[in-house]
Structure formats: structure tokens, C-alpha cells
Amino acid sequence: MAGLWVLGEVTADGTLARISTEVATFARTLAEAAGQEVAGIVVAADPTAAATELATYLPRVLALSEPAAAERAWSMVAAERIAGILEPDTQEFMFAGAGPDGRDLAGALSAMLGWGVLANALGATWTDGGPVVEMSVFGGKLKTTSRFTGPKGIVTVRPNVVTAAPAAKHGEVEVVQATGDLRQPVVRTVERVVEAGAALPIEEAKIIVAGGRGVGGPDGFKLIEEIAEALGGAVGATRAAVDSGWIPYGQQIGQTGKIVKPQLYLALGISGAIQHKVGMQTAETIVAVNRDPDAPIADFADLVVIGDLFAVGPALLAELRARSG
């Protein structure tokens, strides 16, 4: 089949990862505009549930059943199986999420097939038989558009670039048993550990309330958590707060943490240094509370409250609670 493929990522409980619903919507919209075919692919020990969910968004989904995916690290197994079903002579483009699993899959598939990668897509159009992809580079200081030089390629898509929207009609799921030996070196999954408080991946949150050095300590983060809860959002942090051990690394936003694009980014006690800014500057709305009117964040926030977060924060909490009544 020539056309566009969407990688369906599977969560630990066998359901479809949210990023894949967005990638499916992104690729389907592009395929419809370009008059191209689009299909999904899910590789898992039991891919049926995730594939059925992906078919809400796409006309056709291939569910590749691979028992090895249960006991081995997923990305290499999936890359090898996907490489095996792509047809060498047709025009094909793979779309994956720009998270850990999608990036690993993209990197492995790229090396197996020699396909190019356009990473962290923010948008795409179709020109001359292929996607033209809009990306941000140098930590958001430049917006570029790029294309593939050949008829194949892999695009990784940032979370929250589109809102997931089901297709008009539910698609068909075709379940296929994987066959043949796997050749890639074995990486065994020994254990899957679920940690408390990691319910919503921060890069998928619509609202993020983040704290920095100004929060002062783990106790200060309780206020951040309460405000996040009142807004129905997730808690984020700067590298300074993470390095101080106030909050886990998984919640760090910035150059060496996560890149997020929420509807609202509420920055409390965050100066807005460039290393943090690159992780959150594409948020739709940025609101900051900071004592220092000269903090860099005051230059790029939409609204900044000059004040002590331990005075403004509780007042904000009271106001939000009164509103939700």
C-alpha cells in the first residue's frame, strides 16, 4: 500500500497511547487533503484493543500480533516487524509521536531502511508527492519547513499539535500474526514499575502549573500541586527544582527535560531562563507570577503578576475554588 502510515503506540495496560490519536488525526487530515491512502499499524503481544481504538481515527489498521513484545523492549521488536511489512518500491511515509517510544522507533526504522527523519512536526502540507513539514529548531528560535528528497520518510509529531478527532466512519482492523525470527539483539523487559503521581504524562497535559527555584522547596510544591488540581492540570518544574530534588525528573520542562505545548502554562517562581523557555514557549497562553519584574519570563508571558507566589498563589487558589463552587 502506498501512502501514509500511523504508528499506534500501546500503553502498559494495552490501550492506545493518547499521542497516537493525535498523530492519526494529523496524518489523516494530511492524507485527505493530498488524496492519499492512510493506515495505522500496531505491534504488540495483544494489539487488538489498541488497533480497534486506532481504527476510530483511521480507515484501516493493521494489528500485528508479536508475542515477543511482551517480554522484550518494544521499540526494536516493533521497528523490525514494521520494516518487514513496508514495501520497498512504493511511496510511503511513517508518522509517529515525538515521545520516547516514537523516537526510538523512528531512529531504528530510519537506520534499518535508510529513510530520512523530520522530527517534531508542528504542521504539514502535501507538495510534489510528499509531506512538507513545519518544525521548530534551535530551541524554538527558528521555524523551518523541510521535505524528504525521496519518496519515503518518517515524521515525528509533537504532542498537542492537533486535537484528536475521530474519523466519520470506523475503520477496519486486520489482525496478522508476526512470522519469522527476530534478528535484532535481545533486550529483556525484566519488570514494569508503576510510580504514584505519574498519571498524566506532562507533555500531554492541556494545562501545566510549573514551579521553579522561587518555590523554595518540596513544601512549596504542595501549593503548586493544589493550584494544578484546582485547574485540572499537571505539575511541571524547572531543572533547578528537579536538581534540588523537590520534584521528579519526569516533570522537568526544558532543554534537557520535556518540550510541552499546553493551552495554559502557569509559571510560578520561574525566571524563564533560555534552557526552560525552549521547553514551553509554544504554549498557547503563558501566565507568570514572579517577584522580579525584570525576570526574562516577563518578556514573553502573556500576563505576568508581579508579586510573591506565596501571597498570590493562595489567593489564586481561593479564587479558583470559589469559581468552581
Next chain:
Amino acid sequence: MQIVVLVKPVPDTASSGERLRPDGRLDRAAVPAVVNANDEYALEAALKLVEAHGGEVTIVSMAPSAGSDTMRKALAMGATRGVLVTDDDLAGADHVSTVRVLAAALVGLEYDLVLAGADTSDGQGGVVGAGVAVLAELPLLSYATKIEPDTDAGTVRVRRISPTGYDVLESAMPALVVCTQALGEPRYPSLKGIMAARSKEIVTKSLADLGLDPESVGGAVATTALVGSEAPPARAATRVVRDTPDAAAKELVAFLAERRII
């Protein structure tokens, strides 16, 4: 243990001088280069591992010849030697070429582990580590927050970040581990380290030295091409609120309601 760390010199994010030349490639003269931040975490992890288990750390970079300056900074942190792959034919190299070159540079080196950073601050693709693992035929253990080699058994265990916690992965060594910041803050080079780095060995290799055909890598065979670039749209002017906490909180909430966020 012998550990190889893949290190990329990148434009300094803090300089704000990044720009493209008319041919769409990075204008390297316009901005100072630094060691990519995520690669510093990989290097720190490597140094801690050889402190615990003995051994040496070799840095491998693909960069223009000036990349040796950045490599000295990495050597000053405590690595033993560097291998710099540099060749005019690599100008305009894409991910695919970079992966081919780094995998070729590993051939002939002795190692138990290859460590790479999760992504780079310039391209942010995050795909090179997995690609090198495929071409070098190494097990891939990615997004590591903890690395525990068992040198007697010849295996390595890694904690990999998952959306709900972490997975414990295990493979035989040699293996390639993609590193994150959670491995620990990189050390500052000591004065002694900086002095010692001046005389440390940096082996420069060309494509010919690696046995790679110049026609098979670099800008001429790039799989992607730049169509255009522009500055991102500027954000609207900032609204500044200076008021009592209660009044400021009310204004903030009204602003969120105005924008239909709440």
C-alpha cells in the same frame, strides 16, 4: 570497563546567535559551540561507571575540525581520549549519514557500553542513538535513569522512563544506552582536568579512514532538504499586573476566563 560516549558540539543555546546560512546550513561562525547538554549527562554517567568499575572513557564526535575545541572541554571532565570524525564531505549531513558515520567510528574501538544523550539542543530529533544501535548491532536500552552493569555476567540493567513509572531492561554487553538528565548532574572540569586535557589524545579520522565512500554520506545524499525558514511569530505584548494578591488573583482568573481556559 571500556565506555564510548557519543558527544555532539552544538551552538550554545544561551548565545541566541543561531542562524542559517543562505544554503540552509547552520552558520557555525555566528555562534560559539558547547558540548550538547544531554551528552554531558551521558559523559558524567560514564565517568561514574569507570570510577566504580575501573576502565576508560573514549569520546566519539562527528564535527567540523573546530570540534576538537569542544572535545577538549569534554576531555577536561575526565575522559581518557577522543576520536573526532571530520571531513569536508560531511557538510550538510542528515540523521541517516550521522548514524552511519558514528556506527563506522565504533568499528575497531573496544567497548562494553556506548552512551549517547537523549537528544541534541539544536536538532532535537532524538533518533541517533537508536539508529547507531541498529547499525552497530547493539542492544538498545534507551531513556535511562539508572545504569547497572554486571561485569562478571557481562550484562547491563537499565531503568527506562515509561509514561507511568519505569521499566527495568536487561541485555548483554556490549550495549548502547541512551541517557537522560536523571543520571545526575555533570561535574565541572577541575583546573587539573583542564590542564590534563591539553595533552590528551584526540585521533582525527576522515571518511576514508573509516572506509566510508564520501558519496554514501553528507549533504549530497541527504534524505531531507530545507524548503524555508523564518523567525517564529512574536508573542503579543505582556500584560503586567501589579496589585494586592487578592486583586491580582481576580485579574488572573478573569484573564483565564476571557481566553476560555477555565
